[in-house]
Amino acid sequence: MTLRRLLLGLVFPVALLAAWEVSVRAGLLSEDVFSRISRIVPALLEGLADGTIVARTYETLAAALFGWAIAAAIGIPLGLVLGLVRPLERLTLVTIEALRPVPSAALIPIVLLIFGFSLELDATVAAFACLWPVLIVTTGAVRGIEPRLLEVGRALGYGALARIWHFALPAALPGIAVGLRVAFGIAIVVAVTVEIAANPRGLGYAMITAQQSLRAEVMYAYLFWIGLVGWLINVAMIRAERHWLRWYWAARGAA
Amino acid sequence: MAQPIFAFRDVSVRFGATPILDKVGFDVAPEEFLCLVGPSGCGKTTLLRVAAGLIRPQEGRAEFEGRAVAEPTPELAIVFQDYSRALLPWRTVAGNVELALEARGAPRAGRAAEVKRLLGIIGLADHAQKFPLQLSGGMQQRVQIARALAQRPRILLMDEPFGSLDAMTRQALQDEIARLCKAERQTVVFVTHDLEEAIYLGDRVVALEANPGRVVEIVEIALPRPRDQLTTREHPRFLEYRHRLFGHLAKKEAE
Ligand SMILES: Nc1ncnc2c1ncn2[C@@H]1O[C@H](COP(=O)(O)OP(=O)(O)OP(=O)(O)O)[C@@H](O)[C@H]1O
Numbered sequence: 001m002t003l004r005r006l007l008l009g010l011v012f013p014v015a016l017l018a019a020w021e022v023s024v025r026a027g028l029l030s031e032d033v034f035s036r037i038s039r040i041v042p043a044l045l046e047g048l049a050d051g052t053i054v055a056r057t058y059e060t061l062a063a064a065l066f067g068w069a070i071a072a073a074i075g076i077p078l079g080l081v082l083g084l085v086r087p088l089e090r091l092t093l094v095t096i097e098a099l100r101p102v103p104s105a106a107l108i109p110i111v112l113l114i115f116g117f118s119l120e121l122d123a124t125v126a127a128f129a130c131l132w133p134v135l136i137v138t139t140g141a142v143r144g145i146e147p148r149l150l151e152v153g154r155a156l157g158y159g160a161l162a163r164i165w166h167f168a169l170p171a172a173l174p175g176i177a178v179g180l181r182v183a184f185g186i187a188i189v190v191a192v193t194v195e196i197a198a199n200p201r202g203l204g205y206a207m208i209t210a211q212q213s214l215r216a217e218v219m220y221a222y223l224f225w226i227g228l229v230g231w232l233i234n235v236a237m238i239r240a241e242r243h244w245l246r247w248y249w250a251a252r253g254a255a
Numbered sequence: 256m257a258q259p260i261f262a263f264r265d266v267s268v269r270f271g272a273t274p275i276l277d278k279v280g281f282d283v284a285p286e287e288f289l290c291l292v293g294p295s296g297c298g299k300t301t302l303l304r305v306a307a308g309l310i311r312p313q314e315g316r317a318e319f320e321g322r323a324v325a326e327p328t329p330e331l332a333i334v335f336q337d338y339s340r341a342l343l344p345w346r347t348v349a350g351n352v353e354l355a356l357e358a359r360g361a362p363r364a365g366r367a368a369e370v371k372r373l374l375g376i377i378g379l380a381d382h383a384q385k386f387p388l389q390l391s392g393g394m395q396q397r398v399q400i401a402r403a404l405a406q407r408p409r410i411l412l413m414d415e416p417f418g419s420l421d422a423m424t425r426q427a428l429q430d431e432i433a434r435l436c437k438a439e440r441q442t443v444v445f446v447t448h449d450l451e452e453a454i455y456l457g458d459r460v461v462a463l464e465a466n467p468g469r470v471v472e473i474v475e476i477a478l479p480r481p482r483d484q485l486t487t488r489e490h491p492r493f494l495e496y497r498h499r500l501f502g503h504l505a506k507k508e509a510e
Pocket residue numbers: 270275293294295296297298299300301302336448
């Protein structure tokens with residue numbers, strides 16, 4: 001059943017890749033721009049074999065992870081507080097809504113002045129971009145907590161901080177987990193973008209270098225690789241969610 | 256009557272301009288099983304929340320051992336009416352019961368055995384590792400009762416704990432609670448809108464009327480213990496109490 005579904009899911013991408021290959025070979029698409037699968041796959045395997053792709057992946061993922069962790073470390077506590085203390089949320093709403101639409105790329109020149117070309121440049125810009133989903137999702141999840149639960153905490157004699165830790169945080173966790181997963185996807189996208197635009201490191205820079213040295217097949221190899229890595233991380237995070245939040249999924253018949 | 260362990264002193268509660276409780280006053284004796292009956296919406300839950308220190312009345316006060324109850328205290332345990340929202344969905348059955356042990360700082364070593372004992376008492380020994388959302392309503396309510404017992408309260412406040420159980424389970428639990436509370440010399444304030452349940456369980460029955468909630472009658476229940484589902488309910492005095500109290504419920508329910 002799952003195998004069948006997997007095979008079905010592969011039909012469309014395989015057909016697309018085949019069409020791509022055929023179109024380039026037939027001269028409908030320029031090979032300089034589009035390369036072709038029969039060149040891209042060897043380029044990918046070669047890059048993996050000689051370790052360059054792994055090294056670039058590490059640079060990008062380390063930066064994305066760092067930025068994501070910063071966003072989580074700020075966004076979750078802040079979201080908890082804003083979700084629990086209504087007046088505070090109203091007080092900060094305008095500030096948050098004004099900062100949120102600022103394109104993260106606009107931060108590149110500023111952060112560049114502070115950190116130079118470095119992991120921190122990727123990480124800071126990624127952190128800014130992922131802060132918002134984490135913050136907004138956490139605030140919403142906390143606001144949606146069953147008030148009775150917090151009252152149970154009160155009745156059992158837990159103080160305000162203990163109630164946040166033992167009641168509010170776990171109750172909001174399924175929501176927060178979704179926010180964190182979405183945010184990690186954003187962190188990777190932003191890190192690669194910063195590398196393409198400015199930062200000479202990681203997968204994004206490798207892509208732009210390949211493009212500039214007219215090696216389209218290597219550029220596409222990186223592109224595919226980024227997609228694959230992002231997909232794998234998403235799958236792993238969904239699995240972790242189902243494991244750590246068993247109680248949530250068990251009740252929804254998907255343990 | 257012995258020195259009261261608990262008392263309501265002219266408790267008045269308003270929500271907005273609507274008076275909900277109007278100068279409700281009565282005592283609870285140590286080791287007494289006191290039942291509170293009244294039509295739906297007359298303020299039984301509200302009164303119990305005042306008792307637990309979860310809300311403060313506009314006038315009057317609840318007193319535990321002569322001191323005003325201003326905040327929840329571990330000496331008073333409350334079993335909420337809406338059990339499905341009062342359990343922590345991320346904790347197992349055993350974990351929910353253990354919560355009360357953690358709250359009162361019971362030594363870690365003895366906790367598992369105590370949880371097991373309590374789950375045995377309420378007949379959930381086989382479900383210790385399930386999550387609340389995987390249980391039936393009646394089972395969830397029993398978990399809540401076990402949690403309240405784990406708190407080892409001086410006074411057990413119960414809000415229609417058996418309201419949603421089928422007749423057989425309900426009677427079994429009535430007998431279990433009656434036996435347990437008398438054996439442990441537990442003081443109980445038990446809210447129900449089932450008059451027969453109140454007479455069957457209570458040492459005294461306090462009848463409230465609605466709009467606003469007031470005490471209309473307090474009846475001493477002089478039925479022998481241990482009580483029996485058949486003979487007690489057929490006892491001439493049982494019928495007499497029922498007749499006497501029935502009017503208060505029927506009159507107001509009809510409005
Ligand atoms: N937070 C609140 N705000 C406004 N009104 C409330 C609030 N809580 C309860 N009430 C009102 O107070 C009255 C008494 O409610 P309460 O829940 O104490 O009744 P009850 O006797 O427990 O009823 P039931 O038997 O249906 O549980 C009801 O009319 C209800 O609408």
